[in-house]
Amino acid sequence: MKLQIKNLKVKIVDSGKEIVENANLEISSGEAVAITGRNGSGKSSLLSAIFKHPNFEILEGQILLEKDEEKIDLTNLKTFEIARHGLYLSLQHVPEIEGVNLLQFLYRSYKNVFPESSLGVLDFNKEIIAFSQAQNIDESFLKRELNIGFSGGEKKQAEMLHLFALKPKIVFMDEIDSGVDKNAIEKVFKIINDFKKEGTAFCLVSHREKLEDLIKLDRKYEMENNHLKLC
């Protein structure tokens, strides 16, 4: 599987400001790429635009996915359609939603991405608990409300449960390593590297200087003057 972002131009809907003037990026199965750039340069906006956040509008360019020898144009697809093609976005600030149990949220998300699946919630629960135990993630997260009362490290670990549930092929992560202690970072990147070995691609937005200490990078991109370029 390969994703190509070609000459993407993005504006902020409210203000009309062109936050991304030209973005080019390529990522294939099993690769890890990094996006760096100063605060406010448009990195998070680019990711949000790819996933059709309503605050952003794609003005020009294309998002193309090569999958099973087919080229699919994701540029005008809705967020859930993009998710069904195997893409996932981990937000920098994950939402906290009261009254929504994490297990129920993950199961319903799973059923949205895999509507043909006959896997029942009881079996889904067994599988995700087994994964949590294998990865040393506290399984009690599954009984808690979505990110309510979670520490920074717990939120990032819960994101790993999302990866297990939704099995995305290309994952965009916005500062997965920020606001997290050393133990949590090591646990999270161990899981990321395990998924990478199985073919999942990761595009990591990060300010970390030594990201290569945590994951082998195939390429680096930098957002500068609203342009995303290969370093």
Add this chain to the structure above:
Amino acid sequence: MDNDFLYEENILEHYRNPRNKLNKACTDCDCVGYAQNVDCGDSGELYLDLQNGRIQNVSWSGNGCALSQAGMSLMTEKIKNEKLSFEDLKLWTPAIIYELLKVKISPSRINCALLAYRCLTDNLKKLK
């Protein structure tokens, strides 16, 4: 109490994606069992096909609340998965349905929870 959210989700899943449900009434099955809750409008029909005392096929149709329809789905899934016989089903009690639903049923919801069981007992009466 600890896993109530899980069992509630299981009921909702069976309500949203019912197993063994037909879009319309079966007209060529061996036996049809029927039940309804007059108070709330839940209704169900259970269709059984038998051969030499074994259940060859089980399906259902119906309308109603999540609890009643999930009960139909869960019950028919159990009958199909465990390849139960007519003699096995004669031994069933309402406890089997409660065990499938797994949630605590209040007195006002017993009729909803046991709609499937009442369909089954109607089948069994007709097959005697």
